[in-house]
Amino acid sequence: MPWRVRRVWLLAVTLLALANALGAAQEWCPTRSFRMFSKATWRGLPQSSVMAMAQDIDGVMWIGTLDGAASFDGRTITPVPAVAGAPLRGLIAAIVARRAGGVYVASPAGVHVNNGAAWRLIPTRKAAVAMAETTDGRLWIADVEGSLWTLGSGDVWQQHNEVGAPAIALAAARDGSLWVGTDRNAVRLSGARTETVAGAPLPGRPGAMVVAHDGRVWIATLANTVHWTSGADGWHQAAFAAWPRGAFRCIAEDRKGRIWAGAFGGRVAFGNAETPWTVWAVQHGPFEAGVMSLLGDREGSVWFGLNALGLA
Numbered sequence: 272m273p274w275r276v277r278r279v280w281l282l283a284v285t286l287l288a289l290a291n292a293l294g295a296a297q298e299w300c301p302t303r304s305f306r307m308f309s310k311a312t313w314r315g316l317p318q319s320s321v322m323a324m325a326q327d328i329d330g331v332m333w334i335g336t337l338d339g340a341a342s343f344d345g346r347t348i349t350p351v352p353a354v355a356g357a358p359l360r361g362l363i364a365a366i367v368a369r370r371a372g373g374v375y376v377a378s379p380a381g382v383h384v385n386n387g388a389a390w391r392l393i394p395t396r397k398a399a400v401a402m403a404e405t406t407d408g409r410l411w412i413a414d415v416e417g418s419l420w421t422l423g424s425g426d427v428w429q430q431h432n433e434v435g436a437p438a439i440a441l442a443a444a445r446d447g448s449l450w451v452g453t454d455r456n457a458v459r460l461s462g463a464r465t466e467t468v469a470g471a472p473l474p475g476r477p478g479a480m481v482v483a484h485d486g487r488v489w490i491a492t493l494a495n496t497v498h499w500t501s502g503a504d505g506w507h508q509a510a511f512a513a514w515p516r517g518a519f520r521c522i523a524e525d526r527k528g529r530i531w532a533g534a535f536g537g538r539v540a541f542g543n544a545e546t547p548w549t550v551w552a553v554q555h556g557p558f559e560a561g562v563m564s565l566l567g568d569r570e571g572s573v574w575f576g577l578n579a580l581g582l583a
Contacts (some may be wrong), residue, residue: 535563
């Protein structure tokens, strides 16, 4: 082989190896892909621990912290206005986008309703820890005592006892049903029907729950496990190695159909029912202080609400 041809061939092989190495680094160590939104640099963030997130039908992202809520329009983080009914203070436990526009925001004072133009507060007997809006427009909440409620006409709360166990997590499905996470299982409410997932119970208490676009129900537990079900087939566990302090706090689906679960202990796991699962730790992203909330936005980004560090 002529020396010039040999040199070009060696250069090509070297460049190919380098490209493969860089591709692997970006896949498994994507720290360069993260953009940080801390309270120090984004003054509109009310507090630095992001506990809840949602994106409304207009594309605006809503952010709930340990002390108040804000919105992000893609350019600026803006605290909610200092008006009656707005969630200015207190732990924001959950945010849900309204089908009619705007959001529901849960705080210790009750449920704050934004219709896209104004706020109003609907007090609750006990603070809500989970919320979901079903396709019929009904808002469901689970309070700190595990009681299940819907918001009726005249802003009157109506209690429901169909589940027969304390409600811990809620998720609405596209078929109009509501899924309720209980201590070691989940119950599907559809009209007058109540169905409990059959088979062995979950190994731990649900930390968060989501219904994916394909109808599968996913639960991330405080026992550092993630499970899915289609209802009649029992629970299936996602395969990944557990880690110390791995209690899951949040779960979400991204635009690609991947399920993300974030843990108090500073890691995230992601995958779905058909693909292997991957775990990211502190060498992959800014997770060390704990991931408190997750959001897969409609533009394709995945947002991480961090403990004491803001957003990534």
